[in-house]
Amino acid sequence: MPSIHVPTLGQIQSIHRSMLEAASRFASYNYRSHFIRRTNEQFLPILSSLQSHAPHESPEALSRFYQRQVKDLEVLKRAAEVNRMFEGPKLVVEHARPITSGGGAGMEASAGGGGQPV
16 A cells, blocks of 8 residues: 655645745736635635644545645646736736825816816
8 A cells, every 4th residue: 555645734835835926926917816816715724624733634635635736836837927928918906006195175176176266
């Protein structure tokens, strides 16, 4: 019977961080957000069960999960690189501008707009 390599909590956390780093390299906002969210959703149950010191996952299932994530990490890295090579224009939500002036009636009040005298 072949022995299986059961990944440690540190190894699971390391691959999680690597997946998040690879996901954050996507140039497209929607892809980047999707893969960050998907990665967190996949790892949350595994990490919480390992950190509670009462693993609900069998060693075989944990090993299969880890091996699948290692393969998925390579795919994610390649996909992010291709996405960066064919980067499109930024979306409106990516051009967030900080509000630097505050209060008052705004632009309509300047230069006589908004019922203000000139």
